[in-house]
Amino acid sequence: MNKSIRKIAYLGPPGTYSEQAARQWNNVDELLSVESIPAVAKSVEEGESYQGIVPIENSIEGGVTFTLDLLIHDSTLSICGEVIVPINHYLMAQKEIDLESITTVFSHPQSLGQCRQFLLNNLPRAIPMASLSNAKAVEEMLDATPNSAAISSERSANLYGATILDKNVEDNPNNETRFVILSHDDHEITSNDKTSLCFEFDGDGPGILSESLTEFAARNINLVKIESRPNKRRLGRYVFLVDIDGHRKTPEVKQALDSLQRKVSMLKIFGSYPKGDM
DSSP, X not given: OOTXXXXXXXXXXXXXXXXXXXXXXXXXXXXXXXXXXXXXXXXXXXXXXSEEEEEEEETTTEEOHHHHXXXXXXXXXXXXXXXXXXXXXXXXXXXXXXXXXXXXXXXXXXXHHHTHXXXXXXXXXXXXXXXXXXXXXXXXXXXXXXXXXXXXXXXXXXXXTOEEEEEOOOSOSSXXXXXXXXXXXXXXXXXXXXXXXXXXXXXXXXXXXXXXXXXXXXXXXXXXXXXXXXXXXXXTOEEEEEEEESOTTSHHXXXXXXXXXXXXXXXXXXEEXXXXXX
């Protein structure tokens, strides 16, 4: 890899919201399109890219499971930043057609979920088809039958020559996706940081989770987010994912994490990084 050129890997092809987030990040020289979220991490791990950007959370659909599972189980990369991208979905087809004639709608599963009510109200007979990305959905739609449609970005429609049938078809106008930037190291301390981590327990019992979270409350550390994912080893056992205010190197956060470490069977810190603009 040419050390003078800093690449950022993103979930392609061009036209995805991941590409938009990568352009918005504006901390690299070149964008590299790859075919999947795990491929983004692999590109960084193998030195092909300087950084990678992946979606982690949507304001409507919640956590992006592909990314969460990657961070928990499959990657040693750190989060060094985040980007918040407003999401505006467009319905498009090969040419101008009536909505009633559409039988298939291609899009990424998250986007299909974000447009669920629109699809029920306007295309109740259309079959949703999951694609690897929103831009890939446009390519698949253009190769399908003429009564197919896709939900994607305006940029995708322009890039691939699709005809826009309707705009802003997301169910909630306050639709935003948070992307995180993956690197070999997280970010140094700034005046406005957050820390992302996960942990799990060997067993189960009343108050085991709340008692662990008091390590943050006792030090006046704000808990920004908490969610859970199956630990993939046993039914009913979960990994808890937490975002907190503050940097892992500050005394109060370090103390809380050290105390938490003694109460859990596994603690993994994804990284500390500046908060993105909300």
